[in-house]
Amino acid sequence: MATNATAVTPLVRRPTAVETVAIVAPHRDDTGYADALHRRGWRSVAVIPQPLPDPPGRTTVPAGRYTSVVAHTTGLRHTVKRLRSLDVGAVLAGSEQGVELAERIARKLALPGSAPETAQLRTDRGAQAAALRAAGLNAPRSVRTESLREALQWRDFSQIDLCExxxxxxxxxxxxxxxRRRGDIVAAWTVMRRLAHQFAGHHRLVLREHLPGRHYLVHSVTHACLGGPPEHRVTDIWAQTSTPNGWPARLDLVDPxxxxxxxxxxxxxxxxxxxGVACGPTTCRVVNVPExxxxxxxxRPVAMATPADDALRASTGWDRMGDAVDSVLPSDPLPTADVPSGHHVxxxxxxxxxxxxxxxxxxxxxxxxxxxxxxxxxxxxxAAxxxxxxPATVAGEVVLSGAKTADIEVAYRVIRALETAGLYEGGRR
Incomplete structure (x- = not known):
């Protein structure tokens, strides 16, 4: 059920002299950052790590309106010198593979950024869980390892019935x-190691307890405020409804x-x-565990454009990619008046x-x-x-928005009925 998404107050920034932003290792098909910078009339520089991953991953030459492309080889000094020549005044990671490099570049350029020494906390779910549990925050029990034997031993010692x-x-x-059983872990281990290596270049896996409860996507931006600690601000929260087999069926914008x-x-x-998030966007997947x-x-310390971004902006005033860009600019926050809202998304x-x-x-x-x-x-x-x-292979997405929940629910049921009636049978006679 959609909920009334009255807007959280967005922030505007004092004018900044920054006109060029570097996006490090941008996702190949996501043009969100480049488009957001183009709308502002700013220049965007894509920093592409070389050599490219093998097999080709997400850091190939990107689509989008990038005004320059800089190849990063093994030498950080050359890359930083090139970016200085382009008057880069802010740096963002365009993908998870670019997080540590973006933080190192920002430090060399004396620009806002998180500490590269702790980048693992922002890119490794096993390290994240361990850090939270050590600090007394709720997180799943887990083990991070390349060894099947160690994973099985941890599972037996922890006496967890259902793992992921x-x-x-x-x-x-x-x-x-x-x-559910040791045999399930053994059966999935080799394929999962291969998939991990294709994405990240190593074979480390996480075996963690499965926690019951509804999943939420919590989007936030963090500003490195001048003369003070970082300012975290949750922009929007989406409640996931899943099918009986656990696949996401819908995401509802939550009343903030x-x-x-x-x-x-x-x-x-x-x-x-x-x-250790000092600035920039973050998307947290959180499960709300009963009791x-x-x-x-x-x-994930990366913002990704979604088909719902225009509806989100119309409903709440938040601009997914634009606010992510603003979060690394050296400026002070100024509160604005509440943005009128009321639409469910x-x-x-x-x-x-x-x-x-x-x-x-x-x-x-x-x-x-x-x-x-x-x-x-x-x-x-x-279209085929x-x-x-x-969850990674959904056929597509349809965004619904309106003032009345009942109207959205009617449309949702119609769409599901059309799926059953042959929405994917366009090539048949």
């Missing part, structure tokens, strides 16, 4: 494997003034402090039961629904779709 196996690197596009949102925001702020409260599953994640193609007529029916404000680019007439096999 996944790469330690945050952002890896891999669904966790639920393991409710008790749940306040609890999640307070917990997230403490997490950001413990993980235990929020527990961090992962924190729901991200509908589509599941294709089989390979097929998008049916043009049924897609037009979806587009004609009054609360549909965005259909993502994957869903075009006769692959069968959904997990």
């Amino acid at each position: 196996l996944l790469p330690d690197a945050v952002g890896a596009p891999v669904d966790p494997v639920l393991c 003034h409710g008790l749940l949102a306040r609890s999640l925001s307070l917990y997230t702020t403490r997490v950001l402090d413990l993980l 235990r409260g929020p527990a961090l599953l992962s924190a 729901v991200r509908t994640l589509l599941h294709a039961p089989h390979d097929g193609a998008v049916h043009p007529l049924l897609l037009r029916v979806v587009a004609a629904l009054p609360t549909v404000v965005r259909i993502d680019d994957r869903l075009s007439p006769l 779709v692959r069968a959904t096999t997990g």
